[in-house]
Amino acid sequence: MQKKNEHKTICSYCGVGCGIVVEQDSKGNISVEGDQDYPVNKGMLCSKGKNLNYVAQDTSDRILYPxxxxxxxxxxxxxxxxxxxxxxxxxxxxxxxxxxxxxxxxxxxxxxxxxxxxxxxxxxxxxxxxxxxxxxxxLCMSSAVVGYKKMLGEDSVPISYDDIELSDCFLIAGANPAWCHPILFRRIENHKENNPNVKIIVVDPRKTQTCAAADLHLQILPGTDVILFNAMARWLIEKKKIDKNFIKKHTVNFDAVKESAFQLSMKKAAELCGIPIEDIKKAAMYIGNANAFISMWTMGLNQSVIGVSKNVALMNLSLLTGQIGKPGAGPFSLTGQxxxxxxxxxxxxxxxxxxxxxxxxxxxxxxxxxxxxxxxxxxxxxxxxxxxxxxxxxxxxxxxxxxxxxxxxxxxxxxxxxxxxxxxxxxxxxxxxxxxxxxxxxxxxxxxxxxxxxxxxxxxxxxxxxxxxxxxxxxxxxxxxxxxxxxxxxxxxxxxxxxKNASEVYDEHCLLTKGTEIDISGLSYERLKNEGSFQWPVPHATHKGTPRLFTDYQFFTNDKKSHFNAPYTLYNKSELTNPEYPLILNTGRVRDQWHTRTKTGKVKRLLTHIPDPYLEMNKVDAYLRKIKDGDIAVVKSRRGTVRVKVKVNFDIREKVVFLPMHWGKVLNNDFGRANNLTNDLVDPVSKEPDFKYCAVEVAKYVKP
Ligand code: SF4
Missing domain, CATH: 3.40.50.740 (Rossmann fold)
Known part of the structure; x- marks a missing residue:
């Protein structure tokens, strides 16, 4: 039972949205713990969530008046x-x-x-x-919005976290949930521990923490995701591992996707992606043999000039296999915020x-x-x-x-x-x-x-x-x-x-949704306070919410069918490498920091994991540039420079480097700010920028 000075709320960081119980003692001190009753996290919290009390209580940096x-x-x-x-x-x-x-x-x-x-x-x-x-x-999910609209008729995530425990195959692409969606990933890990037959495929140019749980890591070259997903589609079609009944009854445009998938041979696709052909076949086989298949993705796919193509190419795999609208199955875009x-x-x-x-x-x-x-x-x-x-x-x-x-x-x-x-x-x-x-x-x-x-x-x-x-x-x-x-x-x-209050604003918003696919006119603050959380739509006052969409295979398109979409391009050609800029820069997050660190940057405990920005670089690339682990290097793109300490390993592909996106001003504005380097080109439809692909060169920093 909830105590008098206890309040149930939601973590303010990532899109997992964990439930938190906040307690304030008689001196005003705040403590937080995971909400055991909340269906998302069942009491668990990651390092960021566990330290939210420090953020809430430290007002030293706050803007206090206009x-x-x-x-x-x-x-x-x-x-x-x-x-x-x-x-x-x-x-x-x-x-x-x-x-x-x-x-x-x-x-x-x-x-x-x-x-x-x-x-x-x-x-x-x-x-x-x-x-x-x-x-x-x-900047983070507009490509997924467009992808869902094109495939399903609406920007609509079809499944629930509870589908995780009902799935037996996960394709995690362009995401590192072990660090960026930790509680969700813990649920996947627990599920695999209890069910060793569950398959996890990870697609990432880096060997991240998420790969620790993977059966197969496809360490692709940056920008080749569409080619990879198309090759998987081709294998599924060739090996007749597709759901013909679902395709016939509930989809349109299959031929366009088939044509796109057969543009390249499997051999050529493997060569372009920089991964063994046998691994692509194995991944496709895991998907084709699955009873319930979930794809998960975030910025690695979305933040690209071909972000929409990447999204539709991945979602095509769910439609080909009829893996939507049923328990444990569906394309699942993870929101960052x-x-x-x-x-x-x-x-x-x-x-x-x-x-x-x-x-x-x-x-x-x-x-x-x-x-x-x-x-x-x-x-x-x-x-x-x-x-x-x-x-x-x-x-x-x-x-x-x-x-x-x-x-x-x-x-x-x-x-x-x-x-x-x-x-x-x-x-x-x-x-x-x-x-x-x-x-x-x-x-x-x-x-x-x-x-x-x-x-x-x-x-x-x-x-x-x-x-x-x-x-x-x-x-x-x-x-x-x-x-x-x-x-x-x-x-x-x-x-x-x-x-007079936020409740009136909410009621107005709920009323405006009436009659739409996301109808939440059955919701109010009173219901949310008394009955807990709801998944939309919630179209009337006794409706219990909708954990899974499309269980009747009636999609939100005009013809009620799901729509295959051929990706409009196979390649990311936003910025070509050349002898001056021979490496591709990838940016992303680290485990204990959030966005631009305005909150996490002031929590000492969160600085023990990774206190400073760093450039991750393959040992071969570092050797060729006479750079050692811990050296300061200058990273240069066509737009700017960054000075940063180098972390050398074999976890990242050759010719690819990685820089976290969190840090701004450290010593001066050019120290560690990844976006000095990145490109502001955008996907032509989603208008999402190309954060994951820019040509750079790295050199050891020499004091002037
Ligand atoms: Fe917060 Fe961590 Fe849960 Fe994300 S996973 S909502 S950061 S506690």
Whole structure:
């Protein structure tokens, strides 16, 4: 039974979304432990989750009151909330009047709660009159969104975590869940320990911790995933390991995929992927022989100029084998951030509309604008993440409002983002912490309430919606993000923002989903508090939620069938290597850090695992450059340089190097910031950047 001073909430880090019990003692000290009753983690927490109490209690870095500069040459100075809102509204109004609504925009985060996401979308698309609202989720899962829409008709993860224990084959591609989704991975490991026949295939150019549990590690060359998945498809078709009945009854476009899969021989595919042909056949055989097959993927597939092709090529394997809509089976995109899924529900991207409606559909736009009672919603997508910073750099956009994200470390080709914010007329940064490097670009800095300091909801990777209560007061004058947004909207003179609390925002969001595929009109804070979490859809007040989609094989497409999609390209040719830049840089996460370290960077215990940035490099490549383990090296791309300590091993492929993406300023801006090097090219459909593929050279650092 829950004790009086105990509160059940959700971890604020990754998309696994573990349940946490928070306890506050009489002195105000906070402790956290895994929620034994929560279906996701059943009491388990990873190192990041276990140390959340330190983050919640350490207010030394917090932004405590609004700060404003009167001009770029002046320092930030403390102001009242009234002055801050007056200035923000005056500047936004004047810019919109002079340059039109598309000259302003909002750049938000998959860490925002659903209510905040909902409000910023309503404000931007429905009242300011621009679709310039995008999110850092664009940088991590927009390719999966497009992939799901193309294959299943909607951005809809079909399965649950509980399917893990019902599966007997996992293909984990472009993901390192042992470090990045640890509790989910622990469930997979436990399942395999209890069922040794379960097969795990890992696709990654690096031998990561996840490979420790793998039956087969396909250590492919970067950018060759589509070729690999197509080769597997070819083998499945040739060996008649496909589900003909499912394909005939429930899919369309099989021939296009067959044609794509047969473009290359197995031998050629193996050669291009840099892996033995026998391993590709073995992996395909594991999939073809499985009773229940799950594919899992994250950034290794999504963050690419061919991210959508990678997604559809992988999902084709589930359709070929009829592995969807049944226990233990389905294509499962793992979200990186805690509420990336919630953001998608409210249409929290420049190309989306609320409740998975289509921005390009006039009927859908009218439904939403009538519901909000604001302006007509524009049909053209707004600026996506990289486009927004390009528009600020070129002067097309004049003002940006950044919420809960740190683009000065996380954007690809980050020097461009710096120039963009310097060039902007007006930058609002709304965040909890001065640790964010982006705060120094703010003309107006707004203090936001953090985890445990506000109430709201989040949706994890398996469509599970949970309520997060307010447990403690925010420090200083910090306000919940939702309140900041509705107060700003009121100051702009927009009607329909006179909320008294977040619960009213949530009710409005739920009502707007009515009749859609993600209908959660049966939900309310009361239900979430009393009955626990629910997986959408939840279409009426006694509905218990939907753990698995498509059990009736009725997909969300117009013809109700699942759609095979031929990948539009086989190769990633975004940036060719040459003698000057002969290596491919891959970026990613380490176990105990989160995003740009604004929270995890201040927890001493989390620094014991990997305290500093490092470049992982194959011993052969290091030997050829006279670099030894522990040496400082300079990594150079066509966009910038990074100085960093080198970790030499045989775990990474030759001609590939790896740099974690978390670190920003260490000694100076060029020390360890991976995105000095990365490319801001994007997938043409999903507009997700190519973080995993840029040509670099590495040389031993010599002190000048
Ligand atoms: Fe938090 Fe993710 Fe760790 Fe769970 S696995 S405790 S959600 S960081």
């Amino acid at each position: 700060e404003m500069r009167w001009s770029r040459n002046h320092p930030l100075q403390r102001v009242s909330w009234d002055t801050a809102f007056d200035r923000a509204a005056a500047v936004f109004r004047s810019i919109i009047e002079k340059h039109g609504p598309d000259s302003v925009g909002f750049y938000v985060s998959g860490q925002c709660l659903t209510e905040e996401y909902y409000l910023v979308n309503k404000l931007t698309k429905g009242f300011i009159g621009t679709n310039n609202i995008d999110t850092n989720s664009r 805690p509420n990336a899924m919630g953001g998608r529900e409210v249409g929290g991207m420049a190309s989306l509309l609320a409740a998975h409606r289509e921005l390009g559909n006039p009927k859908h736009r009218k439904e939403v604008s009538d519901f909000w009672g604001g302006k007509e919603i524009k049909s053209e997508p707004g600026y996506t993440a990289t486009e927004m910073f390009d528009a600020l750099e070129s002067g097309k956009m004049k003002a940006v409002w950044i919420i809960c994200t740190n683009p000065i470390v996380s954007m690809p080709n980050v020097h461009k983002a710096e120039k963009a914010l310097k060039n902007a007329n007006f930058v609002v940064v709304q965040d909890i912490s001065h640790n964010s490097e982006t705060t120094k670009y703010a003309d107006l800095l707004l203090p936001a309430a953090g985890w445990l300091e506000k109430e709201g909801t989040m949706t994890n990777s398996e469509r599970r919606i949970s309520y997060l209560p307010k447990v403690i007061d925010a420090p200083g004058e910090a306000l919940p993000d939702a309140e900041i947004l509705w107060k700003f909207a009121q100051k702009m003179g927009y009607h329909g923002f006179d909320y």
